[in-house]
Amino acid sequence: MIELTLDDLRKIAQRTGLELADDELQRLLPGVNRSKRQVAELRALMEAESEPAATFNAADGK
């Protein structure tokens, strides 16, 4: 997994319409990368055919 950098966070924040100072982004960085590592660990658990738990039911449109 490639870790995100402060510059990555800057770009994403800008794209998402968030005005965040560098010191706040710096504080967020460890948590974001920890979350990314967790997702990478989850990816390793799955088979190719695993579907998400959230599904659409055509019967009731939900």
Next chain:
Amino acid sequence: MLQTENRRPVNQNELCYLTITEAAAALRQKEYSPVELTGALLKRIESIDDKLHCFITLTAELALRQAKQAEQELRSGKDRGPLHGIPIAVKDLYMTNGIRTTCHSAVLENWVPNFTATTVAKLQDAGAILLGKLGMHEFAFGGPSVDAPFPAVRNPWNTAHIPGGSSSGSGAALAAGLCHGSLGSDTGGSIRTPSSHCGVVGIKPTYGRVSRHGVVPLSWSLDHAGPMARSVEDCAMILQTIAGYDAKDPAAADAAVPNFRGEIGHGIKGMRIGVPRVGWFDENLGVDPETEALFSRALQTLEELGATIVEIDGKPFSHARKANQTILVCEAYAYHEKRLQQAPEKFGSSVRRRMLEGAFLSAADYITAQRARAVLNEQIRANFTRVDVFATPSAPRPPEAFATMDPNEQNLRPSFTNPFNLTGLPAISVPCGFTHETLPVGLQIGARSFDETTAFRVAYAYEQATEWHKQRPVL
């Protein structure tokens, strides 16, 4: 002392600590009235809540009005059921028509909704009396709020310690004898953790069992509404009142609501209790030794009551936290995105930091967590061919002191509550002892989907075999 007509004298503080079962019986025996019960609680709140900060909004006038109505109805023979005339309080994310609902945040500091949450409406229809709205972790996320417009709730067992969250006030108010029952909400453990830390009982019902309509969301697919009380039976009584299908909640399940107290005293002889210890309890910093010792002693008690302990694989439970947290931060960010873009400074630092993490996770990350959710659900539920319920400590460590609290520490210990949000399975926390510092510890029992009845049965058997739930903090 309170002396009422042809009734026994009652110590006011004892009155405040009656269980709902006891209070309901006494109201019907006319030992005292709903007005006297409500008055005693309001007086106690006035005298001690300035050091606990359980209540954000006290609805004293409304409570007394409702109490008078309950008194008249009961006198005239109109009995709405076991909660009629019982004073309760709700976490301040349950919307209440005409009463401000703050979510313990500056963002909603003066927000007054124009409708009432389905659950609160059901409680009021059942004749329960609303004492007020309770403090919490801001927007049910982050930690104790140190920079919110309302002070952080304190633990009645030791005010230097946290009460656990996010339903902090819901747990602390019960432990302090400031209400007879409360509502909390639970997205990753927010009912069970404060129940454990405050020495009370709380159940996160099955996902869909209780309506979330009118409960400010944190994470739609993980949020659960549920009751907290001072006894297992009281919890079952509140759940009985608030459970059931609600067309206004897209996640509500159209499932039959059983009598939750129907089998509560049937005992647990022959029951198989799965303990997912290996691959989970020892992750990172592991479980606090005192908590682990109290949990082991609780398992011994369950064995003495006739249950069999079965060790099962803890790895899927351990992975569940990763999926739960990923889904939670993504959904929480999505819900609050506009507010975070427009006025991030209105959020407290703790909740803002945690919510903003969701902005930096991708759609693929979220879908990966939802795919893992399906896989882990299958793995965890497969255990039900070998066991009837799961048992774990409710929290990996006793409540920390505010002064030494490390917000990152929770990621370094196993989360015993998260897997039950991810799977939607019901789970209850019941007191199972105290540390050497007299801080409460809880035992968690998880059960099959829509089988809260069995969770109540095990918790009740344990509760009745022990004295922990009868202990009171010195205030």
